Amino acid sequence: MAPTIFWEKAKRPNREGALRMSSEPRPKLAEPKPFSGVLSQDKHRLQLTICIGIDFAGEVEFQFDPIALSDDTKFILLSWYEKGDDFRYFSFAGVAEDGARFETDHLHLTSLDKTSDATGTRITPEGRCRKSELRYKLTKPAESPVLRMQLKGFENLGSLHCECRLGRLAMSGEHSVDDKNAVTGFVIVQSVSIPDDVAAWRAETEKLLEHIRRIMSLAASSLLRAPIFEFYWGDDVEVVALSQTRQETSAFRIVHFLAQQEIFRSRH
Numbered sequence: 001m002a003p004t005i006f007w008e009k010a011k012r013p014n015r016e017g018a019l020r021m022s023s024e025p026r027p028k029l030a031e032p033k034p035f036s037g038v039l040s041q042d043k044h045r046l047q048l049t050i051c052i053g054i055d056f057a058g059e060v061e062f063q064f065d066p067i068a069l070s071d072d073t074k075f076i077l078l079s080w081y082e083k084g085d086d087f088r089y090f091s092f093a094g095v096a097e098d099g100a101r102f103e104t105d106h107l108h109l110t111s112l113d114k115t116s117d118a119t120g121t122r123i124t125p126e127g128r129c130r131k132s133e134l135r136y137k138l139t140k141p142a143e144s145p146v147l148r149m150q151l152k153g154f155e156n157l158g159s160l161h162c163e164c165r166l167g168r169l170a171m172s173g174e175h176s177v178d179d180k181n182a183v184t185g186f187v188i189v190q191s192v193s194i195p196d197d198v199a200a201w202r203a204e205t206e207k208l209l210e211h212i213r214r215i216m217s218l219a220a221s222s223l224l225r226a227p228i229f230e231f232y233w234g235d236d237v238e239v240v241a242l243s244q245t246r247q248e249t250s251a252f253r254i255v256h257f258l259a260q261q262e263i264f265r266s267r268h
Helices: 074-081 198-220 261-265
Strands: 030-041 044-054 060-064 090-095 101-117 120-129 131-152 159-164 167-173 183-190 228-242
Touching: 030 074, 030 101, 044 074, 044 090, 074 101, 074 120, 131 198, 167 198, 183 198, 198 228
Parallel strands: none
Antiparallel strands: 030 044, 030 090, 044 060, 060 120, 090 101, 101 120, 101 131, 131 183, 131 228, 159 167, 167 183
16 A cells, blocks of 8 residues: 655544544644745745645645735735736745655635734735645655545445556545545555556556546446545655545435445446
């Protein structure tokens, strides 16, 4: 199985079916962590540090410290008040103290607080992003390529397993899901050997995971959304986070969540 997701081990719901009280708040997939880098938009560039985390639904969260308003920073304020129906995206590329690297060209503001006193004016934005990439190093290298797709609202008792020419497959989820919009499961493929062409293996495996997602969505009478993709190879990890619309699940499943092994085996 692949190493733990992201840059530190956050507490996760038990994939194998342990009970979790519905009153307990769901943990984040990754706790906020400071990344220092450059925020840019068009010709504007600003050096700053942003705390970046990932919530229980797979959405990347940005926490900004108050920013002193100046000629160098007013482009953030002007962008917030700019009229129009389309987002004005920012780019951000930053590095954490442990060497993890974060990049996005699709950061947009969701709110902006403005305060003033005798010392000046400060702005504190909040934001989300449509797509982002995180890269970091493993302490123990992966012996063969691994690709994992995180899923929202996936229900299953225990894990589903099978093999195909691309490697070993497993799919797991919670057996009692109180929030269908939360990341509750995953499907993963690990090659049994090192492919001759790792890039080709990854491209083909991505298609397989997408096919499995659609088949298992049919079983659940829902559209299982996949906000997080992780690729492990050697000592490198690449995580792609995609913003998703809220997931809702039908009360009438086609296949009961206790009987999904056969449809999982027939995925190809």
